[in-house]
Amino acid sequence: MMLEALAKELAAHPSIRGKLDIAASTKALGLSAAAVGRPGDDAAAIKCPEGGWDLFAGEGFMTQFVNDDPWFAGWCGVMVNLSDIAAMGGRATALLNTLWAPDVATAQPLLKGLKDAAVAYGIPIVGGHTNLRTTELNLSVSVLGHARQLISSFTANAGDVLIAAIDHRGHYRPRFDNWCAALDAPHDRLRGDYELLPLLAEAGLVQSGKDISQGGIAGTALMLAECSRCGFDIDLEAIPRPDGVEIGRWLRTFPSFGFLLSVDPAKATSVCKAFEARNISAVAIGHATDNAQINFKHEGSRATFWNYGIAPYLSLAKEASHA
Known part of the structure; x- marks a missing residue:
């Protein structure tokens, strides 16, 4: 794997760069994280x-x-x-x-x-x-x-474990990087899966995270990091994928059920087990750092995907508290 090339390819991809439009709107409306x-x-x-x-x-x-x-x-x-x-x-x-x-x-x-x-x-x-x-x-x-x-994008802290919880039981829709695991699922399973997140929040196990949206794991980790003013080191070897899906596509995929959660290390095992009990993949794929970088790691190499301190992504900051 050419790690530097992968990082540059993702940083230039339309599904990643589309989120840059958010900053233009918030600026025009005079909005900030506060x-x-x-x-x-x-x-x-x-x-x-x-x-x-x-x-x-x-x-x-x-x-x-x-x-x-x-x-x-x-x-x-x-x-x-x-x-x-x-x-x-x-x-x-x-x-x-x-x-x-x-x-x-x-x-x-x-x-x-x-x-x-x-x-x-x-x-x-x-x-x-x-x-x-x-x-x-x-x-x-x-x-x-x-x-x-609440689970919030603004409460991740350096030292947290980054967990990717994604339902792999699906397939891509034609022409787009949309992984759909919902269409053939029983209705009660769909409803129960979404109940997991509020239950984890109410149990005090999760307070920080984001839904994996357009931009996939890579873009969502970047948004979460910039909002919380932390960074993430992501171990590409730790990311499970459906059979036949190459890592670059999976990193930008928009899954029908997928969340990135930044969790206290002492709670990470309990969080993963809650998803696994419903046959949803939940794995620690990295950790939060005290810098402004999203870094990819693979077999001892490291490449920076994005540094929001140099190139802001959402242009929103950790300025206020919901509490």
């Missing part, structure tokens, strides 16, 4: 006077993805939002969708995907906005949820 809801987390967390946090998140989809695979895009509208809520240690309560399409017939597969996923995950779609007079198909979906105890 803003209400803490931009940079997987969902906005609003403290409730009676205890816990209300959670609010949303996803907009790439036009090409929606038009190439509208049913799956609808399914993902549900799935990725529920993942964002779980990543915060929460439970989702309801979804809203916004749909654009040229006519009813074009919208039908997308709407069916939304409905099928909502039934599978047991989450109500309570409304939204529909426009059937546009030139092309597109979708955004928002979600509400609640957390008793």
Whole structure:
């Protein structure tokens, strides 16, 4: 493996570099990590006077993805939002969708995907906005949820163990780096898997992590590190992969169920066992450091994937506390 070449290839990949757009929006809106809801987390967390946090998140989809695979895009509208809520240690309560399409017939597969996923995950779609007079198909979906105890992107600390928890029971969808392990799963298993994250948070085992999103393990580790103002050394030999998947693709893959968790070393075994009890791969793949680098390690070699101290990624900082 040419480690330096792999690191450079990933740092230049569109799925990694797409997250750089976030900084432009937060700058234009005057937002920072100290803003209400803490931009940079997987969902906005609003403290409730009676205890816990209300959670609010949303996803907009790439036009090409929606038009190439509208049913799956609808399914993902549900799935990725529920993942964002779980990543915060929460439970989702309801979804809203916004749909654009040229006519009813074009919208039908997308709407069916939304409905099928909502039934599978047991989450109500309570409304939204529909426009059937546009030139092309597109979708955004928002979600509400609640957390008793938070998992946050801003609480990782040097010395933590970095755990990758990913469901390998799936396959890639055509043309994209989307690993789907949900479509053939029993509905009760899907719902139980998302319950793991709030249970781990409420047990005091996990307080820091992120849903593995577009950008995969590499990009998500970078976002988690920059928010928490730490770094990560990631051991590529420690990362389990589905059969036949090469490491570069797996590092940028967007899994249907995948989380990076930065955990106290004393709690890492218990966390991994909780996922393994549900047949989900959960492995320590590295550790948090006190610098601004995401480094890859392999067979004694080391290469820097990204240094956010030199090249900021989200341009958000560890400036405030949810507590």
